[in-house]
Amino acid sequence: MSSQPPSNPVKSAMRTLDVIEYVVAHRQGAVAQEIAGALGIPVSSLSYLLATLADREYLVREGRRYLPGPGLERLRVAPAALTLEDRVRPLVRALKGELNETASFMVREGWEIEALVTEAGEQALRYAVEPGMRRPMHALASGKVILAAISEDLLTHYFAESSRGALTPNTRVTEADLRADVATIRALGYCIAREEATQGIVGTGVAVVRDGAVLGSFSVAVPTVRFDAALQERTLNALRRAAEALG
Numbered sequence: 352m353s354s355q356p357p358s359n360p361v362k363s364a365m366r367t368l369d370v371i372e373y374v375v376a377h378r379q380g381a382v383a384q385e386i387a388g389a390l391g392i393p394v395s396s397l398s399y400l401l402a403t404l405a406d407r408e409y410l411v412r413e414g415r416r417y418l419p420g421p422g423l424e425r426l427r428v429a430p431a432a433l434t435l436e437d438r439v440r441p442l443v444r445a446l447k448g449e450l451n452e453t454a455s456f457m458v459r460e461g462w463e464i465e466a467l468v469t470e471a472g473e474q475a476l477r478y479a480v481e482p483g484m485r486r487p488m489h490a491l492a493s494g495k496v497i498l499a500a501i502s503e504d505l506l507t508h509y510f511a512e513s514s515r516g517a518l519t520p521n522t523r524v525t526e527a528d529l530r531a532d533v534a535t536i537r538a539l540g541y542c543i544a545r546e547e548a549t550q551g552i553v554g555t556g557v558a559v560v561r562d563g564a565v566l567g568s569f570s571v572a573v574p575t576v577r578f579d580a581a582l583q584e585r586t587l588n589a590l591r592r593a594a595e596a597l598g
Contacts, residue, residue, distance in 0.1 A: 454489070459565070523547065
């Protein structure tokens with residue numbers, strides 16, 4: 352008799368779906384190493400899974416990259432019918448899987464941001480974001496990157512119309528401070544907000560702009576005690592990939 356434990360068919364099915372959704376979400380395709388790192392799948396298992404999906408034409412391989420194959424056409428709706436939530440969900444799931452931290456996609460609603468899709472990290476100490484949660488734009492990294500991406504006219508309206516209270520001692524509320532933050536974000540392409548919305552939490556955000564329109568922002572929330580230089584770099588790299596895939 353074999354001493355190997357029985358395989359978990361549910362886990363295998365979830366991995367298959369995660370791989371397909373990840374590749375579909377990346378317009379430029381994805382290499383095996385990137386997929387393995389983002390989804391936490393051992394390379395040996397992923398190689399077999401990718402070969403099977405390519406054999407069934409759900410994926411096609413072009414060089415080192417895997418892209419959606421013709422087999423998916425009979426399963427999916429037309430791309431124009433996909434909602435923004437449909438598009439970002441696998442990307443948010445991949446962010447959470449790669450970092451094991453709470454990841455979200457936020458959209459602007461008036462002068463607030465709303466969590467459209469969120470995936471909570473699995474660590475004991477984590478920050479929870481509820482879908483549909485709204486917070487003021489000025490205090491969160493995800494809101495600040497959207498402020499930096501909107502037009503100057505709209506930004507002027509924001510400062511004239513918004514109410515900006517301090518949520519923590521670190522919250523920046525004045526127009527001068529926030530305009531300085533906007534200038535920095537535009538230069539860097541991202542925002543790191545350290546305990547500005549919630550004490551003990553560092554937020555990192557990257558905006559998504561397509562055809563001149565601001566779609567929203569990807570963000571990751573990490574307890575301050577875990578947010579070191581190495582995690583900062585991994586978080587920024589993962590956010591940039593997600594934003595590029597959608598935008």
